[in-house]
Amino acid sequence: METKELKIEQIKDNGILTCKLSGWLDPNTSPKLVDSINLDKVTTLIFDMQNVEYVFSAGLRAFLIFQKFIDLQNGTMKLINVSDDIRSIFECTGFESMLETK
Amino acid sequence: MIKSLKSWLNEQSLNFKLSVSILTCVGLVFLGLVFFISEKSEPIIKSQIEDVAQKTVESYVFDFNNLIEGTEQIILNTKNTLVQAKKDKAIYFQALLDSALTTTHLKISNAWIYVFPDENVTNGILYKSFVQKNGEIDFKSEEIGDFYDKFPWFTEVPKEEKIFWSEPYGDKNTDQTVITALIPFKFRDSKVFNGLVAITVNLSNIRDSVNGFSFYETGKLLLLSRLGLYVTHPNPDIALKTTIFDLAKKINLPELDYIGNELKAGKTGQKEISSSTVFDEKIVVFYAPIKSIGWSFCLIYQQNEFLKPLHHFKYIVFVALFISIILLLLIINKICKHSTTQLSALGMIASLYGSGNFSQVFGEEPSSKDVKIISKALADMRKNLLKHIEKEKQNAAETQKNASELEIARNIQNSALSVDFPQNNIFDIYALMKPAKQVGGDFYDFFYIDDNNFAIVIADVSGKGIPAALYMMKAQTLIKNIAKSKIDIADVFYKANNELCEGNDSCMFVTVFMAVINLSKGEVRCVNAGHIPPLLFDGFEYSSLSTHKNIVLGIRKNIKFVSDKFNILSDNRILLYTDGVTEAENLSSKFFGEKRLFKVLQKNKINPRENLNTILKSINKFAQNTAQSDDITMLEFVYKGENIENLTVAADLNNIKKIVDFLKNNMRKHQIVEKNQFKVVTSAEEIFSNIVQYAYDNLKNKKISITAQKENKFYCISFIDTGKKFNPLEQKMPDISVDIKDREVGGLGILLIKKLADDVQYQRIENKNMLKVYFKL
Numbered sequence: 001m002e003t004k005e006l007k008i009e010q011i012k013d014n015g016i017l018t019c020k021l022s023g024w025l026d027p028n029t030s031p032k033l034v035d036s037i038n039l040d041k042v043t044t045l046i047f048d049m050q051n052v053e054y055v056f057s058a059g060l061r062a063f064l065i066f067q068k069f070i071d072l073q074n075g076t077m078k079l080i081n082v083s084d085d086i087r088s089i090f091e092c093t094g095f096e097s098m099l100e101t102k
Numbered sequence: 103m104i105k106s107l108k109s110w111l112n113e114q115s116l117n118f119k120l121s122v123s124i125l126t127c128v129g130l131v132f133l134g135l136v137f138f139i140s141e142k143s144e145p146i147i148k149s150q151i152e153d154v155a156q157k158t159v160e161s162y163v164f165d166f167n168n169l170i171e172g173t174e175q176i177i178l179n180t181k182n183t184l185v186q187a188k189k190d191k192a193i194y195f196q197a198l199l200d201s202a203l204t205t206t207h208l209k210i211s212n213a214w215i216y217v218f219p220d221e222n223v224t225n226g227i228l229y230k231s232f233v234q235k236n237g238e239i240d241f242k243s244e245e246i247g248d249f250y251d252k253f254p255w256f257t258e259v260p261k262e263e264k265i266f267w268s269e270p271y272g273d274k275n276t277d278q279t280v281i282t283a284l285i286p287f288k289f290r291d292s293k294v295f296n297g298l299v300a301i302t303v304n305l306s307n308i309r310d311s312v313n314g315f316s317f318y319e320t321g322k323l324l325l326l327s328r329l330g331l332y333v334t335h336p337n338p339d340i341a342l343k344t345t346i347f348d349l350a351k352k353i354n355l356p357e358l359d360y361i362g363n364e365l366k367a368g369k370t371g372q373k374e375i376s377s378s379t380v381f382d383e384k385i386v387v388f389y390a391p392i393k394s395i396g397w398s399f400c401l402i403y404q405q406n407e408f409l410k411p412l413h414h415f416k417y418i419v420f421v422a423l424f425i426s427i428i429l430l431l432l433i434i435n436k437i438c439k440h441s442t443t444q445l446s447a448l449g450m451i452a453s454l455y456g457s458g459n460f461s462q463v464f465g466e467e468p469s470s471k472d473v474k475i476i477s478k479a480l481a482d483m484r485k486n487l488l489k490h491i492e493k494e495k496q497n498a499a500e501t502q503k504n505a506s507e508l509e510i511a512r513n514i515q516n517s518a519l520s521v522d523f524p525q526n527n528i529f530d531i532y533a534l535m536k537p538a539k540q541v542g543g544d545f546y547d548f549f550y551i552d553d554n555n556f557a558i559v560i561a562d563v564s565g566k567g568i569p570a571a572l573y574m575m576k577a578q579t580l581i582k583n584i585a586k587s588k589i590d591i592a593d594v595f596y597k598a599n600n601e602l603c604e605g606n607d608s609c610m611f612v613t614v615f616m617a618v619i620n621l622s623k624g625e626v627r628c629v630n631a632g633h634i635p636p637l638l639f640d641g642f643e644y645s646s647l648s649t650h651k652n653i654v655l656g657i658r659k660n661i662k663f664v665s666d667k668f669n670i671l672s673d674n675r676i677l678l679y680t681d682g683v684t685e686a687e688n689l690s691s692k693f694f695g696e697k698r699l700f701k702v703l704q705k706n707k708i709n710p711r712e713n714l715n716t717i718l719k720s721i722n723k724f725a726q727n728t729a730q731s732d733d734i735t736m737l738e739f740v741y742k743g744e745n746i747e748n749l750t751v752a753a754d755l756n757n758i759k760k761i762v763d764f765l766k767n768n769m770r771k772h773q774i775v776e777k778n779q780f781k782v783v784t785s786a787e788e789i790f791s792n793i794v795q796y797a798y799d800n801l802k803n804k805k806i807s808i809t810a811q812k813e814n815k816f817y818c819i820s821f822i823d824t825g826k827k828f829n830p831l832e833q834k835m836p837d838i839s840v841d842i843k844d845r846e847v848g849g850l851g852i853l854l855i856k857k858l859a860d861d862v863q864y865q866r867i868e869n870k871n872m873l874k875v876y877f878k879l
Binding site: 026027028054056057058060061064067085089092093094095097098 | 755756758762776777780783784787788791838839842845850851853854857858
């Protein structure tokens with residue numbers, strides 16, 4: 001049985017790439033996320049997490065990879081609209097610096 | 103062929119078999135003897151007869167030779183005397199001839215001198231002395247112009263001085279058969295032959311002797327001249343008229359030609375002639391030459407004449423054999439019939455006894471020792487049978503009584519086995535016992551100790567029958583009563599054992615397995631006292647439960663029993679059974695065995711009632727019609743768990759959604775708040791991914807079992823897998839204090855579990871990893 005499908009909606013405006021994610025970030029979907037986003041000439045990477053239900057460690061790893069790439073390009077990465085539950089995941093793994101400050 | 107002959111013989115009467123075998127042996131021995139004797143004696147008889155024939159012929163040859171040589175001596179003497187004379191002088195010749203006639207013992211019928219004509223005399227002169235019919239000797243001389251007319255057998259004047267013998271011919275003076283020997287002579291100083299000297303010998307004596315001779319009955323002696331003329335022959339038409347060669351042609355018998363040529367060549371020999379057209383029987387011709395004159399003797403005889411006595415002897419033996427066989431047959435028949443008639447009578451009586459009729463007895467005088475033995479045995483048998491039947495009748499009545507008592511005992515025993523299986527959401531239970539023919543000693547039991555504790559028991563009492571049944575009842579009652587007093591399970595066994603040892607003089611014992619299940623926690627405490635370990639289904643497979651092995655009950659007092667403790671989860675099963683299951687035998691005395699039991703269990707994860715009945719069916723199919731030797735008893739307990747749910751899925755990351763759905767449903771039932779639900783789901787996903795990737799190394803066809811339950815103020819999920827030992831708690835934790843830029847990618851999942859859960863416990867049980875995660879509610 002397939003896991004809950006991950007949908008990625010990308011909006012590129014100059015150097016700003018906004019990805020609207022919906023669904024789960026689990027071991028099946030996370031590699032897809034890494035593959036489907038092109039960071040060429042991106043200086044600011046924004047993930048809109050409004051419709052994300054779960055972020056598992058696989059998802060965390062994906063964000064860590066994006067963070068490392070964007071750092072190499074001297075850019076910045078932000079996660080917005082993060083639910084409290086998911087925020088707790090980021091917090092307890094020391095990933096809170098990724099999140100937008102409310 | 104031999105087989106069918108044998109089976110046919112087996113169906114014949116003793117009488118017949120005995121006769122056939124004895125007579126066959128006797129006949130074969132006799133025939134062998136006769137053939138041996140005749141084969142050995144025939145050649146001996148033949149050679150002896152040949153010997154006699156040869157000697158007979160040799161003696162005749164010797165006599166005849168004497169005659170010829172004597173005659174030749176006389177004629178040579180006469181000739182030598184005559185040579186001294188100058189000219190013929192009748193008186194001188196007469197004296198000479200007379201002396202030849204008289205001075206011999208030979209039968210000389212005449213002697214003569216013939217002087218050839220010469221330039222002085224035109225006719226030759228014959229001087230002849232001869233024996234007249236009255237026996238007196240006469241002498242005459244006459245002139246003969248043509249000598250050869252007078253002696254037709256004499257064909258030409260000899261060219262050399264050598265005795266010439268004529269063929270036999272009839273003498274006109276005496277009417278007797280004679281032969282003449284003659285030799286030419288010269289007077290002194292003469293250059294040519296001047297005449298002939300001759301002596302005629304009478305052959306009638308020899309002929310009579312030869313004719314009169316008979317060799318045994320059929321043997322005949324024949325004398326043949328140089329040219330093959332029969333000088334003697336039994337048939338007067340042949341004697342002196344026919345040669346052997348003429349006869350060979352006439353009767354078409356080439357063997358005679360052969361013999362004639364042999365004689366001419368002066369050979370000695372023997373020839374067998376078997377021509378059915380000429381002779382009735384085989385004849386043998388033995389021949390030998392008379393060298394001096396070139397004649398021969400032949401001895402002819404029928405070989406069969408000498409073999410006839412031997413053949414007669416054979417016929418007599420055959421007839422004697424035949425007669426003795428008939429006689430033997432009659433005697434054997436007589437002897438056997440008497441015995442076999444009695445034997446058949448005994449057989450008839452025995453078969454009557456067999457069918458329950460004892461009225462007949464054997465009253466005759468036994469004809470032989472064997473019959474006597476059998477008839478005595480039969481009489482004893484009758485006596486004993488009657489005694490036994492009487493006894494059996496009494497026994498039967500008693501057995502009838504016992505059987506009905508036994509039936510009652512069995513009913514009581516069966517009624518002690520509860521069939522009221524509780525129906526609820528927490529567990530499912532079913533048990534069955536298929537007793538062996540006798541009252542057995544197996545029992546199962548199940549009962550509530552209190553609302554939350556349920557006991558299951560299985561036991562097997564040693565031995566069978568009423569004692570085992572009574573002991574079983576005692577054991578069952580004791581265990582149940584003591585267990586219900588809510589003391590520790592080890593103490594239950596301690597007390598029950600002491601009670602069972604009390605007054606157990608017959609040294610019976612009972613193997614017992616008992617388990618008490620804490621229904622709310624799934625906690626099991628059990629004691630195994632010498633029983634077969636039960637099987638535990640842990641969601642994956644059935645395996646033997648390894649427990650402490652305690653001594654059986656009823657043997658020794660004051661034993662400390664050791665209990666075991668383990669947990670069961672939803673859908674786990676405990677299967678108790680007795681050795682009647684694994685030791686069920688089939689026709690070839692093979693056990694049903696654990697292997698077959700496991701094979702049946704592999705297929706079935708249905709309700710316990712069907713499960714046990716499937717096992718029983720499988721045992722019956724295996725045992726076919728073999729009588730059941732031991733009770734077959736089984737009890738299966740399936741734990742559903744009031745608050746416990748279970749899910750087993752393939753170890754595949756694609757099943758994450760299934761697990762999440764299962765947990766969400768379960769938590770909704772228990773009204774777990776959203777915040778906690780999120781924690782549980784996230785932890786569960788991390789645990790699942792870890793098992794798939796690390797315990798199983800992403801191998802296919804592996805399974806993971808997940809249970810979820812609410813325990814008081816905790817929500818608990820547990821994971822069981824059969825992968826390699828993998829304790830997530832021992833994994834290296836990522837350092838979260840470092841800057842995000844320097845963070846490593848691994849270890850996040852385990853970190854998450856530890857952060858989200860309130861308690862995590864890892865256990866390695868046998869080959870399985872079991873991880874229990876608690877969340878405070």
